[in-house]
Amino acid sequence: MNNTTLFPLVLVDVALFSIVEDHLRVLLVQRAQGPEHHRWALPGGILKPEIDANLESTARRVMRSKVSVEIPHLEQVHAFSGPDRDPRGWSVSLLYWALLPYDQVNALVKAKVEKLDWFDAANPSQEMAFDHHAQLAAALQILRNRIQVTSPALPLHLLPEKFTLTELQKTCEAILGRPIDKAAFRRRLKKELPDLMALTGEVQRGSHAPAQLYRARDGFSFNV
Amino acid sequence: MNNTTLFPLVLVDVALFSIVEDHLRVLLVQRAQGPEHHRWALPGGILKPEIDANLESTARRVMRSKVSVEIPHLEQVHAFSGPDRDPRGWSVSLLYWALLPYDQVNALVKAKVEKLDWFDAANPSQEMAFDHHAQLAAALQILRNRIQVTSPALPLHLLPEKFTLTELQKTCEAILGRPIDKAAFRRRLKKELPDLMALTGEVQRGSHAPAQLYRARDGFSFNV
DNA sequence: AGAATAGTGTCTGTCAGACAGTATCGC
DNA sequence: GCGATACTGTCTGACAGACACTATTCT
Numbered sequence: 001m002n003n004t005t006l007f008p009l010v011l012v013d014v015a016l017f018s019i020v021e022d023h024l025r026v027l028l029v030q031r032a033q034g035p036e037h038h039r040w041a042l043p044g045g046i047l048k049p050e051i052d053a054n055l056e057s058t059a060r061r062v063m064r065s066k067v068s069v070e071i072p073h074l075e076q077v078h079a080f081s082g083p084d085r086d087p088r089g090w091s092v093s094l095l096y097w098a099l100l101p102y103d104q105v106n107a108l109v110k111a112k113v114e115k116l117d118w119f120d121a122a123n124p125s126q127e128m129a130f131d132h133h134a135q136l137a138a139a140l141q142i143l144r145n146r147i148q149v150t151s152p153a154l155p156l157h158l159l160p161e162k163f164t165l166t167e168l169q170k171t172c173e174a175i176l177g178r179p180i181d182k183a184a185f186r187r188r189l190k191k192e193l194p195d196l197m198a199l200t201g202e203v204q205r206g207s208h209a210p211a212q213l214y215r216a217r218d219g220f221s222f223n224v
Numbered sequence: 225m226n227n228t229t230l231f232p233l234v235l236v237d238v239a240l241f242s243i244v245e246d247h248l249r250v251l252l253v254q255r256a257q258g259p260e261h262h263r264w265a266l267p268g269g270i271l272k273p274e275i276d277a278n279l280e281s282t283a284r285r286v287m288r289s290k291v292s293v294e295i296p297h298l299e300q301v302h303a304f305s306g307p308d309r310d311p312r313g314w315s316v317s318l319l320y321w322a323l324l325p326y327d328q329v330n331a332l333v334k335a336k337v338e339k340l341d342w343f344d345a346a347n348p349s350q351e352m353a354f355d356h357h358a359q360l361a362a363a364l365q366i367l368r369n370r371i372q373v374t375s376p377a378l379p380l381h382l383l384p385e386k387f388t389l390t391e392l393q394k395t396c397e398a399i400l401g402r403p404i405d406k407a408a409f410r411r412r413l414k415k416e417l418p419d420l421m422a423l424t425g426e427v428q429r430g431s432h433a434p435a436q437l438y439r440a441r442d443g444f445s446f447n448v
Numbered sequence: 449a450g451a452a453t454a455g456t457g458t459c460t461g462t463c464a465g466a467c468a469g470t471a472t473c474g475c
Numbered sequence: 476g477c478g479a480t481a482c483t484g485t486c487t488g489a490c491a492g493a494c495a496c497t498a499t500t501c502t
Contacts, residue, residue, distance in 0.1 A: 005273055005274045006273065006274075007231035007234075008271060008273050010232055049230065053306060053307070055303060055305040055306045060462075077305055078300060078304060079279060080492050081278040081279040082277060083277070084279040091277065092234060110500070133450095149373075164454090165454090165455090166454075181459095182454090182455080182456095183491095183492085183493085183494090185494060186455080187490085187491080188490095193395050205500075205501090206452085207453080207500065208451085208454070209454040209455075210453095210454075210497060212455085212499065222262060335487090352487095389482090390481075404465095405465050405483085406482080407465085407466085407467090407485095408464050408466090410482080412463095412464085415463095429473075429475080430479085431475070431478080431479065431480080431482075432474075432479045433473050433480055433482075434473065434481080435470060435480080435482090436481085436482090
C-alpha cells in the first residue's frame, strides 16, 4: 500500500471519444476491483516510472492493458489533485483525451475491467467513480474547443484514410453536438488545411452525385 | 532520498509574470542548492501531501516560502514529465502561470534561493535549469492566448484597484508584445466586460484630458 | 421524374484594424 | 497657442452563418 502522506498517487485517466450511431460517446469501464468497485469510470491507471517514458506513455500503456487499444493521438487536458478525490489517498490524475473509431475497441476485456461500454459523452447518465464526472466535462470542453477554434481536422482520427468532406463535416457535427453550415465548413478547410489532398479521379458513389475523396498529405500533423 | 523507480517526484513550477519598465518579465530564481546549483530556474518546489490541499495550494505555498509572495490568481499550463528532466529521478512538474506587480516581490530572499531577478519573458537570454526554457515558452503562449482570445481583463492583477482604460491597454500590449488599436480595444471591453464600472466623477488628471477611472465590479471573476 | 446528396455562389451582419477627428487638460 | 492624451466616429476588409441554386447520381 502506498504511503500517500509522503508520496501522492500519480494516475493517468483517458477520455476516449468515438462516434457511435452519429453521436459522440465516451468509453467507460466498470471497475472490477479496488476502490469504487462496480462503478463506471474513465479508463485509467497508475504511473510506473520504471517502464514509462513520460505521462503520455503511461496513458498509452494503460489503454493497451485495460482495453487493448493503441492510441495514435493524445492531448493533455488538466491535472486533478487532492487528498479526497481517490479513497486510496492523496492523488494527482493527469487527464488526456483521444479519438478512436469505436470498432477498434471491441477487444478483449482484460483482468481489471469487468465491463466496458460507450456512453453519451455530453450526458453519460451514469453515476461515475471518483471525480470523473468533472473530468469528462473538462475533456469534452477542451475537445470541442480544439475542433471549433484550432483544428477542424482532428476528427480524421475517426475516419478511414480516404474520406469525403461531408463525412468529415458529419463527424465534426457529432462531436460539437450542433449542425455546421456546409459552405462555411468547406471555406474554412480550404483556407486552413491545404494538407487535405483531393484524390483526382477517386470518388465515393451512392444514390446521389459522386463525392470527391480526400486524403491527408503524408507527414501531416495536427496543430498545437 | 526518493526512490523514483517506485514513486515519481511531483513538483510544481510557477511562471510569475510582471510588467517592469513597460516590458513583460518573468521571475527567475538562482538555485542555492540541490541539482542545477547556481542555474536560473522558474520558482518551484515539491508537493507535500501532508499539508497541501491540492496542486494549486502547493504552488501558493512554494511561492510563499521561496519568494514571500501571495498569489491571488493561478492557472494551470501543462504537465511535464519523464525520467531525465530532473537529475533526482523520474519527475512530474505541474506548471502554473500567475500575474503580480513586481514590487510585491522585493521580499526577503529565503533559504533555498540565492538570488532572484526579473528577465525578459519572451527572451530570457539565460541558460535555464531543467526543461524550464520550454516551460516558460509554454506558459507565455498560454498567457498570451488567454488575454487575446478569452479574457482581456486578466492584466487587472497587475493594476491598482482603480485604473484607466489606457493603463489596462498598455498592460495588455506589454504582455502581448505588440500594440493594440485603442478604439478596437475599448469596443471589445464594452462588449465583453460589463463588469468594468466607470467611477462617476473620478478621473485621473495629467497634462492632458482627464481619464475616466474604472473599477471591477464586486464579485468579478475571470472567465474560464 | 423524383429523391438525395455534392458542391458552389451570393447576401448580409459582425467585427477588428486603421485612421482621423474632436475634446480637454497642463504649461 | 502647443503638446499630449482621452475618447469617439467612420471606413474598409475579412469572415461566418444563412440560403439558394445547379449538378450528378440512383431508383
